[in-house]
Amino acid sequence: MIRFKLAEQIEKKQFRESRRITIQEVAEASGVNRMTLSKILNHRGYSTGTDIVDKLCTYFGCPVSDLLEHVVDRG
Template sequence: MIRFKLGEMIEKKQFAEGRRVTINEIATATGLNRMTLSKILNSKGYGTGTETIDKLCQYFNCRVEDLMEHLPENVG
C-alpha cells in the first residue's frame, strides 16, 4: 500500500514558516481540488495520478519519497 505523508509535509512547512498552512491554500497554490487533497490526507490507501504528486512536490519543494512511502501489506 502507498501511504501519503501529506500531513507530515504540512506540519514541516508550518514549522519552517511559523504559520498555519491550510488545505485551501495548498489547493489554490497547486490548482488541485480541495477534495482531492482531503482524500489524500484522510483516506487510507487513496490513489492519485502522477500530475497530482508532481504538483505537491513542487509546492513543498520535496522529492516523491518525501511525500509518499510504500508499506508492505500483511500476507497470510
C-alpha cells in the same frame, strides 16, 4: 500500499514558515483540488495520478520520497 505523507509535509511547512497552512491554501497554491487533498489525508490507500504527485512535490519543494512511502500491507 502507497501512503501519502501529506500531513507531515504540511507540518514541516508550517514549522519552517511559523504559521498555519490550511488545506485550502495548499489547494490554491498547488492547483490540486481541495477534495482531492482531503481524500489523500483521510482515505487510507487513496490512489491518484502522477500529475497530482508532481504538483504537490513542486508546492512543497520536496522529492517524491518525502511525499510517498511504500508500506507493506500485512492484511
